Amino acid sequence: MTASLADHTIHRPVRYTDVSDYERMVPVHVVWEITLACNLKCLHCGSRAGGPRADELTTTEALDLVDRLAGLGTREISLIGGEAYLRKDWVEIIRRCRSRGMRTAIQTGARNLTEAKIAAAVEAGLQGIGVSIDGLAALHDRVRGVPGSFDQAFAVLAAAKAHGLAVSVNTQIGPETLSQLEPLMDRIIAAGATHWQIQLTVAMGNAVDNDQLLLQPYQLLDLMPLLARLYEDGRERGLLMVVGNNIGYFGPYEHLWRGFGDESEHWSGCAAGQTGIGIEADGTIKGCPSLATSLYAAGNVRTATIEDIWRHSEAMRFGRLRDVDELWGYCRTCYYADVCRAGCTWTSESLLGKRGNNPYCHHRVRDLAAHGRRERIVKVKEAPADSFAIGEFALIEEAMPGCDLRPMPARDPNAVHVRTVVRAADGGLAPATLDLCRDCERYVWPHETTCPHCGGDLATTAARHAADVARRQALIARARAVLARLGSEGARHEA
Amino acid sequence: MTTIRPLYMVTVTDAICKGDLAEMKKLRAECEKHIADHGDIASLLSTLQVEIAKAEHGAKRK
Numbered sequence: 001m002t003a004s005l006a007d008h009t010i011h012r013p014v015r016y017t018d019v020s021d022y023e024r025m026v027p028v029h030v031v032w033e034i035t036l037a038c039n040l041k042c043l044h045c046g047s048r049a050g051g052p053r054a055d056e057l058t059t060t061e062a063l064d065l066v067d068r069l070a071g072l073g074t075r076e077i078s079l080i081g082g083e084a085y086l087r088k089d090w091v092e093i094i095r096r097c098r099s100r101g102m103r104t105a106i107q108t109g110a111r112n113l114t115e116a117k118i119a120a121a122v123e124a125g126l127q128g129i130g131v132s133i134d135g136l137a138a139l140h141d142r143v144r145g146v147p148g149s150f151d152q153a154f155a156v157l158a159a160a161k162a163h164g165l166a167v168s169v170n171t172q173i174g175p176e177t178l179s180q181l182e183p184l185m186d187r188i189i190a191a192g193a194t195h196w197q198i199q200l201t202v203a204m205g206n207a208v209d210n211d212q213l214l215l216q217p218y219q220l221l222d223l224m225p226l227l228a229r230l231y232e233d234g235r236e237r238g239l240l241m242v243v244g245n246n247i248g249y250f251g252p253y254e255h256l257w258r259g260f261g262d263e264s265e266h267w268s269g270c271a272a273g274q275t276g277i278g279i280e281a282d283g284t285i286k287g288c289p290s291l292a293t294s295l296y297a298a299g300n301v302r303t304a305t306i307e308d309i310w311r312h313s314e315a316m317r318f319g320r321l322r323d324v325d326e327l328w329g330y331c332r333t334c335y336y337a338d339v340c341r342a343g344c345t346w347t348s349e350s351l352l353g354k355r356g357n358n359p360y361c362h363h364r365v366r367d368l369a370a371h372g373r374r375e376r377i378v379k380v381k382e383a384p385a386d387s388f389a390i391g392e393f394a395l396i397e398e399a400m401p402g403c404d405l406r407p408m409p410a411r412d413p414n415a416v417h418v419r420t421v422v423r424a425a426d427g428g429l430a431p432a433t434l435d436l437c438r439d440c441e442r443y444v445w446p447h448e449t450t451c452p453h454c455g456g457d458l459a460t461t462a463a464r465h466a467a468d469v470a471r472r473q474a475l476i477a478r479a480r481a482v483l484a485r486l487g488s489e490g491a492r493h494e495a
Numbered sequence: 496m497t498t499i500r501p502l503y504m505v506t507v508t509d510a511i512c513k514g515d516l517a518e519m520k521k522l523r524a525e526c527e528k529h530i531a532d533h534g535d536i537a538s539l540l541s542t543l544q545v546e547i548a549k550a551e552h553g554a555k556r557k
Contacts, residue, residue: 013509078505105505130505166508197506235512236520242506261514472515479522486529 014075014103017275022431023424025274025320026073027310031080031289032279034062034093036387038082040109041145044134044172044213046204046290046350047387049082056281059089061301063096065279068306070100074277078130080107080289082281085117091124098125105129107170110156111149118156118163128166130197131157133188135171135180143174143213157191168195170244174213178223185230189239196234198227199244200360202290204350208383208391217359218374218400224362228253245270246344250336251362255441266443268431269341273298273316277306280387285309287316290346293388311427319345320429324418329357329395330364333411335452336443338418339432350390351377359395372403417445438465 015029035056038049057065069077077097084090084106097104105128106121118129134143137150144150161167169188171177181198188196201213215223231241231253243257249267259265272278273287280286283301284293298313310316324337331342341356342348348358359365359375368374374397381392399405419432434443439456451458 013507015507015509103509105508107505128505128508130508168506168508170506195506195508195510235517240510240512242510244506260510260512261517263514469515472519476515476518476522479519479526483522483525483529486533 017271019430021275023428024073024426025311025428027069027277028074028275029076029078030069030074030277030279031078033080033082033281033289034084034090035087035281036082037086038109039086039111039146040083040149042109042206043143043145043210044174044201044205044207046202046207047082048205048385048389049387052082052086053280053282053387056087057283057301059092061283062089062093065283065301065306066093066096066100066102068301069277070102072307072310074102076103076105078105078107083108083111083113085113085121091120094121094126095124098127103127105166107132108156109144109149110153111146112152113156115159115163118159118165122163122165126165128168129156129160130168130170131160131193132170132172133184134174135177136184136187139176139180143172154187154191157193161192166195167191167193168197168242169193170197170199172199172201173223174201174215175219176213178219178226181226181230185234185239189234189237193239195240195242197242197244198247200246200347202246202344202347202350203377203393204290204292204346204388204390205383208379208389211379211393214377215360216376217361218365218369218376220360220362220365221369224251224253228256231257246347246360249340249343249358249361249363250443251366252441253362254443255436263436264433266339266434266436267343268339268433270319270343270345272296272345273319274428277310285313285316287319288346290388292346292350292390293386294390295349320427324413324416327356328354330359331357331361333413333416334364335417336363337416339434351393352395353390353392357395368397368408369400371406371408372400373397373405373408374400417447419445435462438462 017028021028033047035052036047036049037052079090079093085108094104104126106126107130110131131153133150133153134140140150141147157167171184185196200215201207203211203214207213227241227243234241240260241257248254254266255263258267272291276288278286278289278291280293285298285301285306286296287298296315298316299309322341324332327337327342331337334340343358343361345355347360349355359377376396376398377393378396379391380394383389383391421429423429435446437444437451437454437456437458438461439451440454442453444451444458449458
C-alpha cells in the first residue's frame, strides 16, 4: 500500500452516493460529451466519433447548462468527446464547472493533447484526467486506429502527473486484451497512475462493425479470476483497480472491489437516470452517456429545461420505476434479480436489443458452467451508421467443450425474492442492500438465515466475523498507539 | 452506498482503499520501516539475553 492510497482514510469521494441522493433524485455525476469531434479512429467507438455534431451547444448554452446542473446538485462532471479539448471553449467550460464547485475531469485518448493545453486546463481548475489505453502498443494502436497513439497516451500521463492532476487509465477488454492486462498494469503503475478502470467493450457503433473485439460471455471464467488477482496486486503497488459498471455481478469477487475494502458495498443495479446524467454535444439528455440515443433520448436542453427532463421524462425515469417483471431469460429467475436488474443496461440492451437479460455476468457464467453449459454471441444484424447505434446479436447456449450437458434446475420466476418498496416523498427509491455470507463470501438477501449458496448458518458466521473484526481493530489500535509513541520518541531524539 | 461508474468517463480518482486489511498492511509497512530505520529491538533484546546467559554460565564455571 503506497501513501497515495493510504493517507486519506477518512476521505469520501464526491461521486459516492448515499440513500438521500437516490431518494431526492440528485444527479450526482454528469458525463458530458462536449463535442463529437475526435482525432482517433477507434474500432470500438460506440458514438462513432469523428466530426463534430452539426448543432453542438454554443458557449452560452454550455455555460448555462453548467449552472443548471449545479442547481440540481451535481457534484462531479466528466468532460468527454470525441475529444473534449477539440472544442475551442473547453477550458472555459472547465472554469465554469469549477466555479460551481464541481469536481471536474476529462477522459481522453490523448492524441495531440499538448502540454500547453494541459497547463491551460489546470489553470482553469481541471482536477483529473483519465487516459484510455486498451492494451500494449501494437494492440492499442490498432484498436485506436492511429500508429503512435500508445506512446502519446503515456506521454500525456506523465505530463498530467507533472502538472499535479489526478491521473487514471481506462481500459476496455476484448478477447485480445486478456493476456496483456498484467504487463499493461506494470506500465500503468510505472507511469504513476493511481486508478485503473476496467470495462468490457460493448456492442455499440463501431464495435458492432468490428465484433471480433467483443469478449464472449464464457470468457468471464478466465477474466474474473485474473482481475481479482490484479486487483490485489495493484492494491499492494499503489494502483486501485475500479471495475466499471459492466463488470460483475455477484460472483465470488463481488465483495472484493465494489467498495474498495468496504464489503457492505455491492452492485445495486444500473443507476442511469437515478444518480447520473449523460449529455450529448447537441444538448440531448440521457440517463447514462452510453445508452442508445434512439431509445433513451429524454429531451434536449434547447426545448425543455434540464430540471424537467431530469424529473419527468419517461426515458430518464425508467431506472426509477422498473421492477423484476421487465427482466427476461436467465436474469428473470436469478436469485439476485431484484437487486441486480440485469447489470449494465447499456451492455445488455446494446447486445440483445432489449434490456433485462445480461449474459456478461460472472454468477450466471459460473452457474451455466457448473451444468456443462456456456453462452456465445453471434452478430445477426449490423448497426446503423448513427452515433450510439445498436445492432443485434443472437445468444446461443451450448455445451462447454469437453463437458457433458447436465439439466439446469427448474427455476420459478414467481419464487424470485422481491423486496418491499417504500418510495421517498420526492419519488426516488434507494437500491436494495444485501448481507455478505462470511463462509462463502457471497451476497444474500437480509431475510435469509441459511446461506443459499453454501448452506452456512448466517448468524453463526456473522458472529465469528464480528469477533474477528473486533480482534483486528484492537490490534490496529494497539499498533497505532505503539507507532505513535515511537514517532514521538524519534522526534525527541532528533530534537 | 457506492459510486456509479459509467464506462466512458473518468474513473473515480478520489476513491481510496479502506478497511481493516488495508489499515493493517499500512501499519505493517510502518513497523517494517521502523525496524529498518532503528533496528529490531525485540530480536536484539533476545540475542542479548542469550549472550548474557552464556556469559554468566561461563563465569560460574570458572
